Amino acid sequence: MSENNVKMSSEQSEKKISQARSFTYYIFALFAILWLYTLWADRVTPMTDQARVNGQLIRISPEVSGPISQVHITNNSSVKAGSALVTIDPRPFELAVKAARLELQKAAQSYEADSAAISVAQANEVAARVKVENAKKNVERNRVLAQKGTISQASMDDIIAELETAQAGLAQASSALEKAKQEFGPRGIDNPEIQSVLNRQEQALLDLNRTILLAPADGVITNMDVAVGDYAGIGQPLLTFINNSNLWLTAMVRENSLAHLETGDKVKIVFDAYPGEVYEGIISSVGWGSSGNGSLAQDTSNGLMTSPTSSAKAQRFPVNIEFTQLPDDLQLRYGGRAVVGFYPDENYLGERLQDFWIWAWSYISYVS
Template sequence: MAEQTTDTSNEKNGDKINHARSLTYYIFALVIGVWLYTLWADRMTPMTDQARINGQVIRISPEVSGPISEVHVVNNGLVKAGDLLLTIDPRPFELAVKAARLDLQQSAQAYEADSAAINVAKANEVAARVKVVNAKKNVERNRVLAKRGTISQATMDNIESDLETAQAGLAQATSALDKAKQEFGPRNIDNPEIQSALNKQEQALLNLNHTKLLAPADGVVTNMNLGIGDYAGAGQPILTFINNNNLWLTAMVRENSLAHLKAGNKVKIVFDSYPGKVFEGKISSIGWGSSGNGSLTEDGSTGLITSPTSSAKAQRFPVNIEFTELPEKLDLRYSGRAVIGFYPGESYIGERLQDIWVWAWSYISYVS
């Protein structure tokens, strides 16, 4: 009886060992299967959580120096194109304009006592030239936005029409000046003293115009830490402007996952700020270089977006993604994090499996 009990116990122990061994084999097989799947999926249906919302960020700098006399916007406030952001104390520049006009008058009086009509015509021509300069800058600034679709073609047509009107005004002012010169007889308008006075007046008018900083487009002013009395230095950035009407995604993708990706490929997007929801987009372009370590920052020496890879692993390259069919009320913020699943059309089964992964990630973001 004791021997029978021992044999039964040995059989049970043997069965347990066999079950444990089988379970171990299953686990190893599962791990190897998952590992092989990730290697395959990394090339056929890549996915990355190294993605950020990107956009046009402008560091607004004044063209003249002086204390700030008025601030017309609040931090993180919405602005429209052409809105007044802040005003640099204009009084010194107004005095400079007056001084330049006096210099011009004195220079003209040196050649002729009765030159009031010529001086008026010259001042009008300078003002018209300033309008043309400002109109050209406005056209150049908005032409880039029109190409990106930020502003409508109708708006761009109106802006170009303003330039034509300014140029016509300049032509009219020039014609009036020529007429005045003919009426009062020959004038040595090319005299260096008169030209110097004209240049000073034009520069003074431009400087006065530059005391008002305007919004370059519709967007948001953020990271603003200045107020009335702060000193604004010419060429020194004092405001950060984000064009929140022209946002896209930049995903940093490992180079060994780029084999099948190309512009136009469909992608699915999960935002941390919108858990449980999956959005769609498409690849607009794939970068040709990256450097360093970071996210949405640029290398000062190369101008390339830095990669978040700090070890000897595969380098990452920027893949730009444009949104499709996003809800109007979606509140996206610059540099917000996203998870991207790519659909290059290489494997139907792989893409259906990726649908499951993307769906799972959309809920994992609740606790991430």
């Protein structure tokens, strides 16, 4: 009996060892399959958790210097295009305008002419010119974004229409000024002294108009750290403006995952701020360069998005994504994190597995 027991015990031990060995093989096989799947999926259905909500961010700087006399908005408040943000003390500039008008009146007395009409027409022309300058800056800022595919052509058309309206207003104001000058008389207007006074008055009016900093578009003001009494210097940023009505997603994608990605490909998006929800979008453009750590930061030396350069791993390149079918009550914030799955239509099974991972991640992100 003892020999049988020993034999049975030996057989059971060998059976357990065999089962453990088989289980180990299954584990290794499972990991091998998962590893091969990730390599395959990284090419045909790439996915990245390094995505951020991006948008037009503008550091608003004054074009004249002086103490701040009024702050018209509060931190993180919404603003409309052209609304006043901050006013620099206008009194020195008003005195400069008054002095220029007195000089013009003095010069006009020599020719027995009335300078009031010219002063009014010139003030209107300067205000129209400032409006055109702001509209041109807005067009130039957005033209770069449109060329990159990060804003829609419809948005760009609206911005260009605003510039055309401003230019029409300037043309009308310039015509009124020219009419006032003609009524002043050719002998007076061609006089170098009067022309010099007119130039000084125009510059004074231009500086006075620039004492009020205006919102470049509809959006929000954030990270505001200004108060009445602070000194504003020319070219020194005072406010941060974000155009939250025109946001997009920038995903930093590994270069070996870019092979099948093209403009117009469908993507699915999970935002950390909205767990359990999956949203859709399309690729609007794929970046051609990067340099740094994969965030929304740019390398100041070349203007490219940053991606790790000290690592031997594949670099990451920015892929811009345009949102589709977003609900009206969805509130996205600049820099908000997201997970993105790409659907380049390369493999049906891979995309269905991607659907599962995106769904799972929409809940995993809630507890991560």
